Amino acid sequence: MPHEGAVPVGWGGYLSRMNVALFVTCLADHYFADAAADAVRLLRHLGCDVTFPPGQTCCGQPAYNAGKSRDAMRMARHTMDVFADSEAVVLPSGSCATMVKKFYPRVVRGAAGAAGQAGAGARAAQASALADKTFDLAEFIHHRLGVTELGDGLAGRRVAVHQGCHALRELRLETELAVLLEGAGAEVVPWEAQDECCGFGGLFSVKMTDVSAAMADRKLETLPELDWVVSGDGGCMLHLDGRNRARGMGVEFVHLATALWRGVTGAHRPAGAR
Amino acid sequence: MRVEIRDYASRSREIIKEEPGVREAVTGATIAFDEKRRQGYSEIDADAWRRWAEGVKNHTLTHLDHYLTEAEARLEANGAQVHWASDATEAREIVTRLAKQHSVRSVVKGKSMATEEIDLNLALEDAGIEVFETDLGEYILQLLEEPPSHILGPAIHKSLQQVQRLFADRLGSAPDGDPDTLAEAARLVLRDAFIRADMGITGGNFLVAETGTVALIENEGNIRLTTSLPRVHVAVVGIEKLLPRMTDLAGFLQLTARAATGQPIGCFVSLVQGPAVHPDDDGPEEVHVVLVDNGRTDVLAHEHAWEALRCVRCGACLNACPVYRQTGGHAYGWVYSGPIGSVLDPGLLGLHEAMPLPFASSLCGACTDACPVRIPIPELLLHWREEAQEEGLTPWKERAALAGLASVATRPGLYRLAGRIGSRLGATGVARALPMLGEWARDRALPKPSRQTFRQLWREGIE
Ligand code: SF4
Numbered sequence: 001m002p003h004e005g006a007v008p009v010g011w012g013g014y015l016s017r018m019n020v021a022l023f024v025t026c027l028a029d030h031y032f033a034d035a036a037a038d039a040v041r042l043l044r045h046l047g048c049d050v051t052f053p054p055g056q057t058c059c060g061q062p063a064y065n066a067g068k069s070r071d072a073m074r075m076a077r078h079t080m081d082v083f084a085d086s087e088a089v090v091l092p093s094g095s096c097a098t099m100v101k102k103f104y105p106r107v108v109r110g111a112a113g114a115a116g117q118a119g120a121g122a123r124a125a126q127a128s129a130l131a132d133k134t135f136d137l138a139e140f141i142h143h144r145l146g147v148t149e150l151g152d153g154l155a156g157r158r159v160a161v162h163q164g165c166h167a168l169r170e171l172r173l174e175t176e177l178a179v180l181l182e183g184a185g186a187e188v189v190p191w192e193a194q195d196e197c198c199g200f201g202g203l204f205s206v207k208m209t210d211v212s213a214a215m216a217d218r219k220l221e222t223l224p225e226l227d228w229v230v231s232g233d234g235g236c237m238l239h240l241d242g243r244n245r246a247r248g249m250g251v252e253f254v255h256l257a258t259a260l261w262r263g264v265t266g267a268h269r270p271a272g273a274r
Numbered sequence: 275m276r277v278e279i280r281d282y283a284s285r286s287r288e289i290i291k292e293e294p295g296v297r298e299a300v301t302g303a304t305i306a307f308d309e310k311r312r313q314g315y316s317e318i319d320a321d322a323w324r325r326w327a328e329g330v331k332n333h334t335l336t337h338l339d340h341y342l343t344e345a346e347a348r349l350e351a352n353g354a355q356v357h358w359a360s361d362a363t364e365a366r367e368i369v370t371r372l373a374k375q376h377s378v379r380s381v382v383k384g385k386s387m388a389t390e391e392i393d394l395n396l397a398l399e400d401a402g403i404e405v406f407e408t409d410l411g412e413y414i415l416q417l418l419e420e421p422p423s424h425i426l427g428p429a430i431h432k433s434l435q436q437v438q439r440l441f442a443d444r445l446g447s448a449p450d451g452d453p454d455t456l457a458e459a460a461r462l463v464l465r466d467a468f469i470r471a472d473m474g475i476t477g478g479n480f481l482v483a484e485t486g487t488v489a490l491i492e493n494e495g496n497i498r499l500t501t502s503l504p505r506v507h508v509a510v511v512g513i514e515k516l517l518p519r520m521t522d523l524a525g526f527l528q529l530t531a532r533a534a535t536g537q538p539i540g541c542f543v544s545l546v547q548g549p550a551v552h553p554d555d556d557g558p559e560e561v562h563v564v565l566v567d568n569g570r571t572d573v574l575a576h577e578h579a580w581e582a583l584r585c586v587r588c589g590a591c592l593n594a595c596p597v598y599r600q601t602g603g604h605a606y607g608w609v610y611s612g613p614i615g616s617v618l619d620p621g622l623l624g625l626h627e628a629m630p631l632p633f634a635s636s637l638c639g640a641c642t643d644a645c646p647v648r649i650p651i652p653e654l655l656l657h658w659r660e661e662a663q664e665e666g667l668t669p670w671k672e673r674a675a676l677a678g679l680a681s682v683a684t685r686p687g688l689y690r691l692a693g694r695i696g697s698r699l700g701a702t703g704v705a706r707a708l709p710m711l712g713e714w715a716r717d718r719a720l721p722k723p724s725r726q727t728f729r730q731l732w733r734e735g736i737e
Binding site for chain 1: 283287290291297596600601630632634636637638640642643658659662672676677679683686693713715718719725727728729730732736737
């Protein structure tokens with residue numbers, strides 16, 4: 001096991017192993033289970049102790065996105081309680097990380113404004129505490145652990161990055177995915193539609209299915225020659241891959257966690273992980 | 275323009291499937307515009323400019339009554355006449371009455387979204403008055419009897435070939451004429467129209483309260499002619515177009531041009547300061563400014579939507595919008611399309627009339643990053659969605675499904691069970707029969723669930 005006895009490459013200046021609670025998210029639990037497991041391996045390899053609080057469910061984004069803020073508030077409350085004691089919370093999904101980091105405080109503010117609820121101040125404090133310790137996977141590795149060199153297991157692989165919109169424009173993770181992939185040995189190829197929305201948008205892809213599919217087509221049709229499209233967002237990948245398979249285009253989608261873990265474990269091991 | 279917003283989903287489908295040229299033309303043009311906007315922003319400290327512009331507009335909107343009164347007084351002192359229109363009907367009546375008073379037979383128009391909004395051309399034509407749109411794009415659409423597809427480039431959904439065919443047909447120009455030849459052909463017709471016109475009608479990009487100045491930005495020179503050649507000039511201006519001082523205008527002229535086209539400033543900026551005073555002055559004998567509310571005070575009173583009134587109609591959000599790019603503006607069913615349309619139309623028309631526009635967005639946020647006055651469009655869309663849910667304007671099945679999700683997601687045991695059933699059902703094709711996923715699956719292969727859930731992997735131990 002690479003993580004056993006490995007000198008953590010991602011020491012990041014911390015004296016003890018960091019405790020990380022994985023918030024796996026609904027899609028990753030059911031559709032990207034292996035990627036989520038790779039995220040666990042990766043975090044352990046980088047010197048973290050990973051826990052999985054079993055009470056976790058859905059972050060509530062589907063409700064928030066649909067304008068059902070009361071339902072979103074119920075789920076936010078639940079999640080805030082589940083992760084109340086965690087030291088750091090990491091999500092293998094830029095979009096769900098954004099929900100917790102950026103939108104929970106808004107949901108809580110909105111709920112407080114609407115009902116003048118008792119305990120609103122405490123909830124607001126809880127939301128901002130959770131926001132501060134919550135990270136998207138790439139954000140956590142790059143900024144919290146301070147790691148950008150993972151190995152060269154992806155040497156020879158041409159990959160393009162699909163930027164999830166929330167990670168890009170709310171968390172402002174503009175180069176982090178590419179930097180990490182390059183730090184895992186991959187060649188990140190330019191893609192003119194890299195930063196464009198794929199058209200998923202949760203409910204949007206159901207309600208406006210034709211526009212949503214046309215947006216996916218724009219992404220797919222502009223792809224350069226490559227081995228994988230890598231993304232940190234499962235929702236985008238299900239949507240893009242669904243369109244890809246429906247059109248028989250043969251593009252391979254790989255979750256960021258899996259790509260990076262392969263970077264670590266590939267033929268050439270990084271210096272720190274013997 | 276008739277309101278046909280309700281059909282957004284079916285119209286967008288039609289455009290995508292049956293007029294693929296629209297998607298191609300709009301995508302190409304908007305990406306080029308967006309690229310120029312980025313370039314234009316990169317030459318200045320765009321964030322600082324945008325924050326400043328946001329602040330000026332917020333201040334103005336907060337004191338709108340004060341600045342409107344000041345603007346009216348200054349305009350009148352300059353010799354312009356001010357008219358107040360509370361809705362589209364009143365605005366149309368004011369302009370047609372003015373036209374009749376001056377025995378106007380022929381009108382030239384500069385590009386104006388406000389006059390599209392109030393459906394002015396139709397009213398004038400009904401009154402027996404000939405109307406010429408003099409912006410090249412608007413002129414093309416007038417010949418085609420189509421509404422504009424974009425705030426700034428009304429005909430961006432048309433290809434060069436389509437315009438060549440149209441002009442060959444209607445103006446007798448060469449069927450393979452280059453853009454210059456085509457512009458020349460239009461110019462010949464329009465020059466004659468300018469000379470004959472008794473009245474020029476424009477909108478107004480800004481109205482400076484301090485000086486009573488209507489400011490107009492353009493690149494073709496047609497607005498300059500529209501405001502100076504005919505005897506009478508009428509400017510139809512939304513009440514949110516105010517700026518307090520002339521120094522504010524200096525900043526807004528530059529920022530708006532950069533946001534719209536990346537230019538440091540528009541090729542022509544006309545500052546209309548009232549009618550000609552002395553007999554040998556150039557310019558119209560009379561200047562009228564019609565200040566239009568038409569729903570704007572309702573938007574201003576709305577807890578969240580008021581922020582949309584900062585809009586300077588630069589079109590940057592449309593250019594940045596991947597949703598808009600697939601269909602152009604016609605799918606949206608009213609004069610304001612794209613991101614700004616989706617937040618403004620519910621305010622101006624009432625949410626009921628503007629459904630489902632708040633849902634016609636993936637909330638990607640590219641619009642907000644482009645907007646020169648930092649309107650938080652995704653946030654406003656979410657507020658409209660929330661109101662739509664509360665008012666029961668969304669399908670009950672959808673509301674029930676989301677309430678169900680919340681109930682399940684706050685009970686971890688139930689959640690685990692439901693998740694397993696849900697993802698496994700999807701794989702078996704049952705999902706195709708479910709109301710929501712069925713739509714999704716029409717154009718996409720269904721997702722394949724993992725062999726084991728992460729929870730199972732975790733229980734068994736991850737090595
Ligand atoms: S919302 Fe912003 S970007 Fe869009 S047209 Fe208005 S000012 Fe321009």
